[in-house]
Amino acid sequence: MIFYIPLFSYFCTFITFKIKMKYNFDEIIDRKGTNALKTDALGPRYGNPDLIPLWVADMDFLSPPAITEAIIERAKHGIFGYTCASQAYYDAIINWVDKKHDWKTEQEWLTFVPGIVKGIAFVIDCFTAKDQKVIIQPPVYHPFRIIPALHHRRVVDNPLVLKAGQYNMDLDGLKKAIDSKCRLLILCNPHNPGGRVWTRRELADIAEICYDNNILVISDEIHSDLAFTPHKHTPFACVSEKAAQNSITFMAPSKTFNIAGIVSSYSIIPNKESREKFNAYLAGSELEEGHIFAYLAAQAAYEHGSEWLDEAKDYIRKNITFVDEYLKKNIPRIKVMLPQASFLVWLDCRELGLSQTELVSLFVNDAKLALNDGTMFGQGGEGYMRLNAGTPLANIQKALDNLKKAVKTRQIG
Numbered sequence: 001m002i003f004y005i006p007l008f009s010y011f012c013t014f015i016t017f018k019i020k021m022k023y024n025f026d027e028i029i030d031r032k033g034t035n036a037l038k039t040d041a042l043g044p045r046y047g048n049p050d051l052i053p054l055w056v057a058d059m060d061f062l063s064p065p066a067i068t069e070a071i072i073e074r075a076k077h078g079i080f081g082y083t084c085a086s087q088a089y090y091d092a093i094i095n096w097v098d099k100k101h102d103w104k105t106e107q108e109w110l111t112f113v114p115g116i117v118k119g120i121a122f123v124i125d126c127f128t129a130k131d132q133k134v135i136i137q138p139p140v141y142h143p144f145r146i147i148p149a150l151h152h153r154r155v156v157d158n159p160l161v162l163k164a165g166q167y168n169m170d171l172d173g174l175k176k177a178i179d180s181k182c183r184l185l186i187l188c189n190p191h192n193p194g195g196r197v198w199t200r201r202e203l204a205d206i207a208e209i210c211y212d213n214n215i216l217v218i219s220d221e222i223h224s225d226l227a228f229t230p231h232k233h234t235p236f237a238c239v240s241e242k243a244a245q246n247s248i249t250f251m252a253p254s255k256t257f258n259i260a261g262i263v264s265s266y267s268i269i270p271n272k273e274s275r276e277k278f279n280a281y282l283a284g285s286e287l288e289e290g291h292i293f294a295y296l297a298a299q300a301a302y303e304h305g306s307e308w309l310d311e312a313k314d315y316i317r318k319n320i321t322f323v324d325e326y327l328k329k330n331i332p333r334i335k336v337m338l339p340q341a342s343f344l345v346w347l348d349c350r351e352l353g354l355s356q357t358e359l360v361s362l363f364v365n366d367a368k369l370a371l372n373d374g375t376m377f378g379q380g381g382e383g384y385m386r387l388n389a390g391t392p393l394a395n396i397q398k399a400l401d402n403l404k405k406a407v408k409t410r411q412i413g
């Protein structure tokens with residue numbers, strides 16, 4: 001008997017452990033009325049508040065419980081005065097970036113930024129002048145184009161090229177596009193909307209070209225934690241000393257753990273001169289001061305979120321496979337660009353033979369779906385739509401059934 005009790009308690013612990021570890025990504029949680037952009041901006045943006053929302057890039061899953069618990073625990077204290085970043089916050093970032101991406105960063109390289117898009121704007125403002133140019137690689141995350149333009153910088157397109165159903169960088173095109181006015185290249189690493197995880201070779205080539213031409217690189221690595229095996233994210237700054245010394249990297253736990261609303265991103269700048277210049281710019285408006293829940297959430301996510309992330313990635317990957325197989329079987333004229341990272345699926349709808357207006361209308365008016373119109377990502381986005389697969393599978397099934405019906409009704413499938 002004496003032997004059975006420990007065995008039994010081990011068994012119970014094992015079961016509890018298993019149950020605790022199982023996060024339920026199938027759970028459908030109503031986000032309406034929570035000021036969620038994804039649901040509550042459907043009316044103003046799409047003209048119909050009841051569409052199935054598969055657009056803006058956050059997920060419909062509960063974040064890791066450790067984040068929620070840390071926030072609740074802190075909120076219970078009831079005093080929300082001026083806050084500083086703790087040593088544990090910095091350690092959590094440094095350990096995460098080392099463990100997940102094999103990059104040994106130093107605390108002084110890190111600075112809180114109130115959002116990556118804002119960070120990009122700060123770099124533009126701080127490191128370039130009004131008549132200078134910013135290079136981007138479309139189709140790409142639309143603020144890369146919009147933000148420099150709003151700051152009166154000229155945007156130079158170096159479009160990606162399609163090879164075997166995946167995007168590749170056009171390095172010869174890049175060399176040709178560069179002139180003495182080009183000061184900055186904004187790199188989406190991994191890529192949104194195509195989901196490419198750039199290889200070390202590709203990144204090293206970009207690093208070389210930019211260094212030789214005195215072009216600073218912003219590496220936006222917000223999707224880096226979401227790379228699917230066997231693809232492995234390479235931080236741009238790790239590919240060479242030139243890359244490390246000539247770049248500003250932005251990372252965040254926001255996409256990874258579904259906490260975009262908390263705003264907890266940071267810059268990593270190994271080069272002392274660039275770092276001091278950027279930090280002085282931020283300090284000029286106290287932009288580098290984070291807030292209580294940003295520090296707490298980032299720390300909790302990085303300290304306790306790894307298992308949740310593994311399960312989330314498995315779930316997302318299965319969703320993406322489902323989309324791919326469903327379309328192949330039911331709407332073969334729409335093709336999936338299989339993402340190597342993250343939950344965004346780039347749908348090639350060109351074979352439907354519709355104009356972009358007709359394509360958007362097919363999704364919105366006929367199928368009752370809110371996806372991102374491919375043209376918002378710039379050159380090369382025509383004929384594409386971007387679908388967000390970070391949602392319970394049942395939502396995706398319903399969305400694809402709607403789309404199948406709409407295509408059939410229009411007789412274009």
Ligand SMILES: Cc1ncc(COP(=O)(O)O)c(C=O)c1O
Binds near residue numbers: 057117260
């Ligand atoms: C590549 C990329 N960068 C930045 C962002 C937004 O970052 P933030 O909310 O920190 O401005 C997104 C969101 O979709 C993104 O895809």
